[in-house]
Amino acid sequence: xxxxxxxxxxxxxxxxxxxxxxxxxxxxxxxxxxxxxxxxxxxxxxxxxxxxxxxxxxxxxxxxxxxxxxxxxxxxxxxxxxxxxxxxxxxxxxxxxxxxxxxxxxxxxxxxxxxxxxxxxxxxxxxxxxxxxxxxxxxxxxxxxxxxxxxxxxxxxxxxxxxxxxxxxxxxxxxxxxxxxxxxxxxxxxxxxxxxxxxxxxxxxxxxxxxxxxxxxxxxxxxxxxxxxxxxxxxxxxxxxxxxxxxxxxxxxxxxxxxxxxxxxxxxxxxxx
Amino acid sequence: xxxxxxxxxxxxxxxxxxxxxxxxxxxxxxxxxxxxxxxxxxxxxxxxxxxxxxxxxxxxxxxxxxxxxxxxxxxxxxxxxxxxxxxxxxxxxxxxxxxxxxxxxxxxxxxxxxxxxxxxxxxxxxxxxxxxxxxxxxxxxxxxxxxxxxxxxxxxxxxxxxxxxxxxxxxxxxxxxxxxxxxxxxxxxxxxxxxxxxxxxxxxxxxxxxxxxxxxxxxxxxxxxxxxxxxxxxxxxxxxxxxxxxxxxxxxxxxxxxxxxxxxxxxxxxxxx
Numbered sequence: 001x002x003x004x005x006x007x008x009x010x011x012x013x014x015x016x017x018x019x020x021x022x023x024x025x026x027x028x029x030x031x032x033x034x035x036x037x038x039x040x041x042x043x044x045x046x047x048x049x050x051x052x053x054x055x056x057x058x059x060x061x062x063x064x065x066x067x068x069x070x071x072x073x074x075x076x077x078x079x080x081x082x083x084x085x086x087x088x089x090x091x092x093x094x095x096x097x098x099x100x101x102x103x104x105x106x107x108x109x110x111x112x113x114x115x116x117x118x119x120x121x122x123x124x125x126x127x128x129x130x131x132x133x134x135x136x137x138x139x140x141x142x143x144x145x146x147x148x149x150x151x152x153x154x155x156x157x158x159x160x161x162x163x164x165x166x167x168x169x170x171x172x173x174x175x176x177x178x179x180x181x182x183x184x185x186x187x188x189x190x191x192x193x194x195x196x197x198x199x200x201x202x203x204x205x206x207x208x209x210x211x212x213x214x215x216x217x218x219x220x221x222x223x224x225x226x227x228x229x230x231x232x233x234x235x236x237x238x239x240x241x242x243x244x245x246x247x248x249x250x251x252x253x254x255x256x257x258x259x260x261x262x263x264x265x266x267x268x269x270x271x272x273x
Numbered sequence: 274x275x276x277x278x279x280x281x282x283x284x285x286x287x288x289x290x291x292x293x294x295x296x297x298x299x300x301x302x303x304x305x306x307x308x309x310x311x312x313x314x315x316x317x318x319x320x321x322x323x324x325x326x327x328x329x330x331x332x333x334x335x336x337x338x339x340x341x342x343x344x345x346x347x348x349x350x351x352x353x354x355x356x357x358x359x360x361x362x363x364x365x366x367x368x369x370x371x372x373x374x375x376x377x378x379x380x381x382x383x384x385x386x387x388x389x390x391x392x393x394x395x396x397x398x399x400x401x402x403x404x405x406x407x408x409x410x411x412x413x414x415x416x417x418x419x420x421x422x423x424x425x426x427x428x429x430x431x432x433x434x435x436x437x438x439x440x441x442x443x444x445x446x447x448x449x450x451x452x453x454x455x456x457x458x459x460x461x462x463x464x465x466x467x468x469x470x471x472x473x474x475x476x477x478x479x480x481x482x483x484x485x486x487x488x489x490x491x492x493x494x495x496x497x498x499x500x501x502x503x504x505x506x507x508x509x510x511x512x513x514x515x516x517x518x519x520x521x522x523x524x525x526x527x528x529x530x531x532x533x534x535x536x537x538x539x540x541x542x543x544x545x546x
């Protein structure tokens with residue numbers, strides 16, 4: 001998907017919500033366990049219910065891998081379902097991959113050739129030649145970790161060098177030599193609040209993937225105040241608060257209700273901006 | 274596997290070689306493509322041929338994921354084969370995983386409960402709470418990226434803070450608050466040469482996983498000179514130079530030949546130490 005197409009979707013639908021498909025077979029409603037592929041059945045129902053209220057979906061590979069072959073099957077089926085029925089939704093594989101060059105190229109083959117995803121989260125620790133192989137695909141996106149939502153972000157990401165530049169700032173700055181705002185996004189946790197200002201000083205035009213509203217406690221209003229740009233420039237993710245809103249046969253409608261609430265708040269924030 | 278058991282294996286077999294099972298279906302001998310599971314057949318033959326000359330195996334997930342469900346099946350079959358037939362070999366899943374706490378816990382479930390691997394490579398960028406979930410398992414190991422073998426290691430890992438501590442040194446130092454030398458190892462690329470001295474100043478007793486001899490050009494002799502400790506303390510990985518030594522029906526014997534050469538050199542280096 002091109003940047004302009006994503007911006008268009010946000011404008012038309014008045015939402016920048018990304019629904020995280022962090023589907024844990026131990027948490028889905030019990031009645032689904034009778035299905036041939038319970039995880040895929042859950043995802044399909046969640047997608048059908050929430051699609052009007054979001055512009056993106058983000059399955060996290062950890063949850064699918066924990067079920068081995070069955071999990072990979074459910075993941076592939078989910079991506080196929082999205083690609084076939086919701087071609088205008090932006091699909092991110094949250095895998096936080098990254099390795100030496102030839103190995104990153106294999107990961108890129110998996111997610112961008114075998115499966116036609118729009119985007120993949122990538123870890124920056126190993127530097128340029130570990131990231132560049134993912135940038136070789138037209139209309140595909142790298143979503144690079146920058147300032148993450150968790151407490152451990154304080155361990156290394158905020159360390160300043162002798163010139164005062166913090167690690168996350170160095171990641172934002174250096175990576176602009178590798179890609180641009182039409183093929184790179186950055187992960188900045190909603191919990192980071194005012195830090196979005198520092199991020200925007202370095203990357204005013206890039207899209208930011210923002211996890212951490214909902215269960216992790218970040219504030220959507222603060223994220224927008226400090227992080228929104230003229231094109232919106234945000235994809236804000238929520239998973240557990242939406243997909244596990246209800247544990248009965250009413251799970252999909254409940255998810256739709258939660259997604260709709262978030263979308264309505266986003267619509268107001270877009271109007272105010 | 275406990276640390277003492279690994280040290281014992283190295284002493285008895287006079288080798289600290291780890292064979293990397295970076296199995297690319299596009300590179301294995303053509304005659305194997307007629308097999309029901311060509312990648313597993315390749316791995317099985319390589320394992321049987323090289324087992325006397327190494328103490329560890331390291332499949333890299335990128336190669337298996339690129340084949341989707343078939344790849345995950347081949348990966349599971351390979352690990353199962355190793356666990357059943359070579360219980361004294363140390364098996365590392367090279368996956369470079371890491372995410373927020375509850376998600377890392379899912380990854381840990383996959384590799385340490387569903388599949389009974391000995392060790393998993395983990396990326397440090399997201400800090401403590403992204404790594405600690407992997408440290409909750411008895412006799413299992415986290416292999417944390419520290420100073421990697423690739424050119425991009427220069428982008429962030431060598432950046433010094435205001436006190437002169439470089440990022441890879443901070444990773445080595447801080448992570449000792451999370452685990453110890455009985456459940457953590459570190460990745461230090463063979464290409465890093467004399468940098469092993471700086472590493473050993475901070476982690477004298479930890480095992481180091483050392484990729485990058487063979488195709489990447491690192492020197493085994495330098496690695497040993499600067500990186501070996503009283504228990505050896507090294508697992509040196511080679512993949513392509515061994516597993517692709519030959520592209521015909523003689524591939525397994527050729528792999529054995531290459532592994533034997535490396536093991537003999539390692540035996541000499543152990544004797545000299």
